[in-house]
Amino acid sequence: MSDRRERGLLALSFFLPFFLLLGIYVLLGIAPFGDRVLLISDARGQYLSYFALYQELFAGKADFFYSFEKLLGGSLSGLYAYYLASPFNLLLLLFPKEQLAAGFDLMLLLKLSTC
Numbered sequence: 001m002s003d004r005r006e007r008g009l010l011a012l013s014f015f016l017p018f019f020l021l022l023g024i025y026v027l028l029g030i031a032p033f034g035d036r037v038l039l040i041s042d043a044r045g046q047y048l049s050y051f052a053l054y055q056e057l058f059a060g061k062a063d064f065f066y067s068f069e070k071l072l073g074g075s076l077s078g079l080y081a082y083y084l085a086s087p088f089n090l091l092l093l094l095f096p097k098e099q100l101a102a103g104f105d106l107m108l109l110l111k112l113s114t115c
Helices: 003-028 041-059 077-084 087-094 097-114
Strands: none
Touching: 003 097, 041 077, 041 087, 041 097, 087 097
16 A cells, blocks of 8 residues: 555544544534533533643642542542543643533544544
């Protein structure tokens, strides 16, 4: 297979799911194209608080070694490794806290397209 054809297939493998999912976002009114978000139930309560903490860690407003985010407090290393270590999460640093759910929708769109 030629190098040009291989690059075209790689690009198609990203952009085809990207635009299909983007169309679904538009049709269902998922943020930023409407008021709906993909975070529901536990994800809304759990992930949004973790992502807000993620922003505070990068802003220097939270301590990585001890936080009360974990019930009675403790190190955030496990929480970071399990939920926050993805490089895609850096995208969330660009969103204000009020728009974190929309940032999550965009991040999920990029993660699924990359898969």
